[in-house]
Amino acid sequence: MLNYEGIAASKGYAIANAYKLVHPNLSFSTMKIGNPSKQVKRLNNAIKRAVNDLNKIEEVVITNMGSASSEIFKLQATFISSPNFINEVSSVIIDSKVNAETAVSEILERRISKLKNAGNGKFVLDKIKDIDDIRKRLLAYLLNKNMSDLALIQSPVIVVSEDLTPNDIIQLSNKNVKGVIADLGTNTSHSAILTKSLNIPSIFGLNNISKNVSNDDLIIVNGMSGEVIVNPSNELVKEYSLKITKYNQTEKPLDKLKKRNAFTKDGKKIGINANISSPKEVNLIKNYMIDGIGLYRTEYLYIDSYSLPTEDEQFNVYKNILSSMNNKPVVIRTLDIGGDKQVPYLDNNDSSERNPFLGNRSIRFSLSKTIIFRTQIRALLRASIYGNLSIMFPMISELNEWYKVKKIINEEKRKLDDGGIAYKNPKLGIMVEVPSVAIMADQFAKNVDFMSIGTNDLIQYVMAADRGNPTVAALDNPLNPALLRMLERVVNVANAYKMDISLCGEMACNRYALPILIGMGFKNLSMNINSTLDVKALLSLLDYSLMQKMSEEIIKNACTVKDVIKIEQRFIKI
Template identity: 40%
Template sequence: MVNVKRLPRRGGNYQMSTDVKGIAASDGFGIAPAYLLVDPDLTYETTQVEDTAAEYARVEAAFQASIDELSKIKENAKGRLGDEELEVFDAHIAILSDPEMMGQIKTDIEENHTGAEAAVDKVMTGFADMLAAMVDNQYMQERAADVKDVAKRALAHLLGKQLPDIAGIDHPVVIVAKEITPSDTSQMDAQYVKGIVTDLGGRTSHAAIMSRTLRIPAVVGSESITTTAQNGQMMVVDGLNGDVIVDADDATVKEYEQKAADFEKQRAQWAKLVDAPSVSKDGKEFEIAANIGTPDDVADAVKQGADGVGLFRSEFLYMGSDHLPSEDEQFEAYKKAVVGMNGKPVVVRTLDIGGDKPLDYLPLPEELNPFLGYRAIRICLERPDIFKPQLRALIRASEFGPLGIMFPMIGTVAELRAAKAIYNECLTELQASHPGIGKNVQLGMMIEVPLAAINADNLAKEVDFFSIGTNDLIQYNFAADRGNDKVSYLYQPLNPAFLSLIKHVIDSAHRHGAKAAMCGEMAGDKYALPLLMGMGLDEYSMSATSILRTRSTMKDLDTAECAKLVDKAINECATDEEVKALVEKELG
């Protein structure tokens, strides 16, 4: 939603300010000029030129500007990117310095009187097409994308346009984009990126999850921010309420700077709970754990006082590699996480690829609906050559501390038993040379398939723990793609029927002596927390940045009162809004 209003400027003049409403995705306040992460229009008119020398000089200037730009980006990225990633910039600079390509561009301009833009586009597209045609040389095929990227940069300089470049940002900005990819967020430096606003996405999109990990205030699913904001306009991002103010005046900036300062004071109060137990007002103990993507994230989890790692998304080890990680490579990563947690438990989700997480080096069949297709445990059960190295690495890592292994996308008891059988094969193989190995391992599964939630009583007999993945469980129960902002209104963790299903899963786990955990975003939701405590959920796993806020809220809640709240929510409410209003009324 967009709302335009007049704001007073200093000196009595007025400016037009625009309020944009979206989905609050990451807590905090971001205040900085807008930086549009949108490619400019690089279309050009094909012309004939007379002064060919001047035209080629334009090409040389554009290429040199591109080289200078890439050199600066590389320098800024040092310390944030590894040597391998930094080599990409050297490869792009080498392309811009290629004498054969430059010679062809010069010849085209001199002999055909072609304009600089058309000559660069024609020659570089030809080079890219030639590389792409080398079907027997994967390395050279991949270089085609590099040539196209460099051509885009050179054309931008010829046309006087600026390409967005996250890695090169060296001043405070609010990123404005249609959507943000995981690769975009991996380049962001929180020192300069003060906020994120997108047209698309929901609270459980990867952009939202990554922004919380990076502690960058974010509002997603605004629908219109890329057409409303312009580069350089002062932006205010309210990640608590989902509000964005475009072209904010001095008074508004001052108001939100005070709000930001107040919020930081609140964070300072939460920080005092780093070493405190996760306990309710009436003394019931719980666990508040962290969701992580790499072993390096463990340091932040510890810093935020996590009681453990409730979800280690192991697929990021695969997505960050150009090959299937070996058993030893995985072992080192899992060991680092386990050792880093200093005796606190680490739960690793086995490989969950497919859907929105493909691997370039592991082609999967094209599917009409990949989210409901060949993915996660379904791939692993069919490919023990992929599954067993991971399981062996995990078992070996368990010698350094308590470790949980959980299987994603389990739908049936048969699937769970098949996964356990492969695990037991690996365990038997390792115990032949390492007697007693595996004693620190617990086996669990994610509850994210609706049938698994319904059949929780039978599945609980087979595992040590459940971890409820509400991000997918909600989208599958409501038949609503969580990445589609048009149906984001159906992301309803507080829907009474859904709450009833969650309670059934927790009760089923407890009936059979299994632990009930939750690793979806619902675990860190301030409205859901008292309801989950009232249901007896044992572990709450969330973005590390949400841990201390949740612990602070938890210590003020009485579980007996929370249990009464659950009963009212499920039996007296009909909609998620009614549940939210009930929580606000009963708990203030």
């Protein structure tokens, strides 16, 4: 029996056998062959197998996450089964008398080269990553190697990985995935946020656990404490089986909060909004009583697409979200890529920068690629007539950036006017996630319509600690007094200017940070939809006036995280 301690990212308990998410060795040698027909047959068998598996994956993803998420698998199956592709590869086998592996790689590398050489911002249907995924799948089948297709898992498992990509997480929707553990990541990394949205217990920052665990090892995941137990005793299995039962029983009573607004014990209404990464999550939101969408992350439109999404494609997505929300507030954030979110066809790969989290990311990227930015702005303005839209801009660092953003928006409005295209004038706001903005909050308050504090990034910039790096995860603490003082300054400025302000991020659903935030004066919170019930339950136990006194004392006297906790424990027991 082995014990590991990591960073709890998504709550809950799970017991199942390990399933190692590994990528097979796909190296091969080019060989001259004397019987091309045999290699063509091998190619056809590999394509048949690939199409069969891709169709199965598509069915699973449609069932669990909807057709929008499954589209990638449908397009890949269509591509490799097309007569043009089959004929191209077969011709190389026959004409050059080479093995099927060589022919597949040659044809797909040609496609990748064409994509790389496509100039003027024009991109063909298939992005480079999709072509590379197809290449890996066909080579794996030709080499008789197994693919780690999570969607095809037939029995309960704990997925064990070095790291997870958004494409991996799409397949985690398989009901047989009971838990996730990974070497890398923290509780605020994007992999963690997405596993939380799927309600999968997950633990990150486990260093080399993927190398120390074997397939079929029995694993216990404690998503409450961050503990992982490999090959536990029978007694521990029984103990955790009871924990799972009790946990499920505890969660069920929270369902009654779905149809209730959020109030403190003494009747203070707190706005609860949802953070979403995909349009399909709007249907989930309808099952909860929430005040609106506090953050729609548009970057996943780009990450999950096969090429740069067009203006009309974006317009239709934004229109559908706004229409579905029945005029409830919807805050849509413009493209926020860079750091740990890469889009291969946008050429923002972090290998080009020494420190991508401090580099050309978010609004900086948008202002450096104004054609892409203007397209998104036009799509958002056109969609604004279908609901209650606010547009939010990420990682603004200085007022000059804001002036540039406003200039572009005004120019695009004039173009729409000239074309006779209708639009509203949505509220325009910023994310406060860089310390310079918090320091200059009073000046920004004179220039923007609203502010939303993005605590996930703000903490890492305040503490100079990469939030995706588990070795400095202890610094990624929402109870740090320096951070709390910064938050108090911003909320006080916003309230003084009678400006809408919200707090967005994992801090909003931290049971120790939440009472402090309420006492500071935050009246609107935005979080993962699956955290809203816990937050409503905790708010119902808090006395607003008491939280105000507690927060005042913490801001005045706390010098360390321990001080914060000691003061909090004098006021409340949670």
